[in-house]
Amino acid sequence: MSVKNNKHGFATKAIHVGEEPDFREGATGDVVVPIHLSTTFARKKVTEPTAGYEYTRSSNPTRKALESKLAALENATFGLAFSSGLAAESTILLSLLNPGDHIVAFDDLYGGTKRLFNQVFSKLGFEVTYVDATNTSLVKKAIQPNTKLVWIETPSNPLLKLSDINAISAITRMNNLILVVDNTFLSPYFQKPLALGADIVVHSSTKYIGGHSDVLGGAVLLNNAAYYERIHYHQNAVGAVLAPFDSYLTLRGIKTLAIRLEKHQENALQIAHYLEKHPKVSRVIYPGLESHPQHALAKKQTTGFGGVLSFEIKGTITDAENFLEKLTIFALAESLGGVESLIELPSLMTHSSVAKEVREQIGITDTLVRISVGIEDVADLTEDLEQALNS
Numbered sequence: 123m124s125v126k127n128n129k130h131g132f133a134t135k136a137i138h139v140g141e142e143p144d145f146r147e148g149a150t151g152d153v154v155v156p157i158h159l160s161t162t163f164a165r166k167k168v169t170e171p172t173a174g175y176e177y178t179r180s181s182n183p184t185r186k187a188l189e190s191k192l193a194a195l196e197n198a199t200f201g202l203a204f205s206s207g208l209a210a211e212s213t214i215l216l217s218l219l220n221p222g223d224h225i226v227a228f229d230d231l232y233g234g235t236k237r238l239f240n241q242v243f244s245k246l247g248f249e250v251t252y253v254d255a256t257n258t259s260l261v262k263k264a265i266q267p268n269t270k271l272v273w274i275e276t277p278s279n280p281l282l283k284l285s286d287i288n289a290i291s292a293i294t295r296m297n298n299l300i301l302v303v304d305n306t307f308l309s310p311y312f313q314k315p316l317a318l319g320a321d322i323v324v325h326s327s328t329k330y331i332g333g334h335s336d337v338l339g340g341a342v343l344l345n346n347a348a349y350y351e352r353i354h355y356h357q358n359a360v361g362a363v364l365a366p367f368d369s370y371l372t373l374r375g376i377k378t379l380a381i382r383l384e385k386h387q388e389n390a391l392q393i394a395h396y397l398e399k400h401p402k403v404s405r406v407i408y409p410g411l412e413s414h415p416q417h418a419l420a421k422k423q424t425t426g427f428g429g430v431l432s433f434e435i436k437g438t439i440t441d442a443e444n445f446l447e448k449l450t451i452f453a454l455a456e457s458l459g460g461v462e463s464l465i466e467l468p469s470l471m472t473h474s475s476v477a478k479e480v481r482e483q484i485g486i487t488d489t490l491v492r493i494s495v496g497i498e499d500v501a502d503l504t505e506d507l508e509q510a511l512n513s
Contacts, residue, residue, distance in 0.1 A: 132195065132311060133380040139194040140187035141373065155187040157370045180358045184366040188373050189341075192331070195310040195376070196323055198343035200350040202357050203369060207306065207326025208234055209362035210340030212242075214322060216360065217352040218300060221247030223270040228255040228285065229484050230278035232304070233473040254484075255285040256416065262293050269297070275304040276313075277420075280432050280468045280492040281485050282407045284416040287423060291319025300349070306330070306459070310343075311383045312426035321346055327372055329459030330429075333382055337371040339364050382461065382497060386429025389503065390495040396504050397433050402511045407432040429495045430458055432468075435511070439488035442467055446491070448510035451502055458494030463503055465493050 130138070143151040163175040175181055185203050193201030204210040219225075227239065229252040239250045253260040255274050272294050276285040287303060294301040302322045303315035309330040315323045325331055327339035344350055357363060364372070387410070394408040406413070409420035410427030420427055435442055446454050452465040456472050466472060469488050473481055481487075495503070 135191070135194040136379050137377050140190035155184055155370070155373060157366050158183040159366050178366065179361050179363055182363075182366050182369070184373075185364055185369040188364070188369040188376075191373060191376055192310075192325075192327075192341050193343055195379075196305075196316060196343040197310075197314055198316055198323070199345045199347070200343070200354075202342045202350075202353060203327070203364040203372070204340035204342070204357065205362045205364055205368075206338050207324070207328060207340035208238055210324050210326075210342050211235060211238060213353055213356050213360055213362060214302060214324065214342060215243055215248065217356040218349060219248060219270055222249075222268060224249040224251065224266050224268045225271050225273055226250075226261055226264045226269055227252050227273040228275055228278055228283075229253055230281045230283050230486075231273075231275055232279045232306075233468075233475050235273075235275075235304070237475045254283075255290065256283050258286055258289045258293065261290055265293075265297055265299070269299060271300045271302060273302045273304075275307070276315075277307045277409055277428065277430070279307065280430075280472065280490065282307075282409055282414070282430065282432055284409060284419050284423075286419060287315050287318035287320055294321070295319070307430055308424055308426065308428045309379060309383060309459075311379055312387075312428060313424045316343065316345060318423055322349065328457065330383065330386075331376055331379065331459075332372050333375040333379065333459060333461060334371075335457065335460035335462065337368050337375070339368055339372050383426065383429070385497040386495055387426050389497065389500045390429045390431055390493075391427070392500050393493070393495055393503060393507070394431050396507070397431075400511060402436050403433050404436050405434045430492065431495065432490055432492045434487060434489050435491060437489060439467075439469070442489045442491060443470075444513075445510050448513045449506055450509075451498065451506040452493070458492075460494070461497050463494065463496035463498060465491060468492055 141155045161178045163172050165172045189201035189203050227250050251264045253264045274285045291301050301320045303320040305315050305323045306326045306329050323343040325341040327341045391410045394406050397403045397406045408431035452463045455464045468486050
């Protein structure tokens with residue numbers, strides 16, 4: 123749907139957009155948008171759907187409220203909500219590409235995205251070239267006559283590499299390509315890819331947007347009306363839409379996004395400094411550290427550094443496993459962005475579907491650990507890491 127009023131601050135929009143009380147006769151003035159569970163909507167006249175609603179897969183009032191809110195937060199004209207991040211990604215590809223088209227993609231992507239590209243869409247005739255998108259010239263060099271789309275995550279997963287969105291968008295515009303940016307790690311609170319030149323922003327709303335590890339979802343945000351119409355058509359035709367109750371949970375999570383992200387970042391920065399000084403840690407990767415090779419770019423194109431960091435412990439993969447299994451507050455689990463702290467070993471968990479030689483080539487070692495820092499008391503989190511590292 124289209125968002126007409128985008129003048130307010132982030133936290134105000136996070137709470138109010140899409141949930142304005144209805145004071146029309148017969149309405150109840152709900153402060154929180156109701157959960158519309160009906161799968162179908164009756165009409166008085168054969169040719170006139172009631173308020174534009176026919177069938178929940180096509181449109182639903184609760185999902186519409188969420189799509190309005192997401193678009194407002196990303197400063198987008200259009201928003202679409204899906205049943206998962208991968209559903210959102212799949213629908214983008216089905217909507218905008220044809221068999222034989224070529225994608226240039228960041229070599230450090232979420233393992234599920236690579237699996238989607240390599241194992242699913244490759245069978246449909248799509249081609250993908252992976253490059254280190256921290257080097258903008260490599261993106262330009264990888265463009266082929268049949269290239270239609272450039273796909274990046276920034277920061278990337280799990281190595282927290284940054285792509286210069288503005289510089290890459292200049293290349294895609296020059297070559298009439300579509301630039302898709304996965305903004306899951308920073309959320310619209312810390313980064314606005316559309317303002318930096320991206321054509322489409324995609325989220326796993328399961329992560330920071332939902333924020334409580336209890337609702338799966340994905341989102342697509344954009345300004346281009348032609349792209350929107352194609353993706354919206356496929357949203358309905360393919361049917362991977364977000365259910366009304368899940369839309370409600372995501373709406374509820376978004377209301378605290380601003381204050382949650384500030385606490386996530388505050389804790390992550392303290393833990394990153396702690397780990398940098400630990401004798402059993404060989405490297406810490408976090409854009410908020412001056413030691414990060416793209417710290418200057420992070421300060422330039424984002425307003426914050428997020429709550430995810432990675433680090434390498436000294437030793438073997440067995441040492442890494444033993445460390446992870448000694449933790450008591452950090453949950454040994456995949457995913458990220460929830461209020462609770464999560465920790466994982468990408469080589470055996472989120473990126474296990476990526477071939478070992480490919481992982482090693484891009485820098486995902488056997489002892490690389492990824493943390494999604496929650497909003498608990500940071501002293502407790504640090505103490506938990508300390509006892510596990512020293513045990």
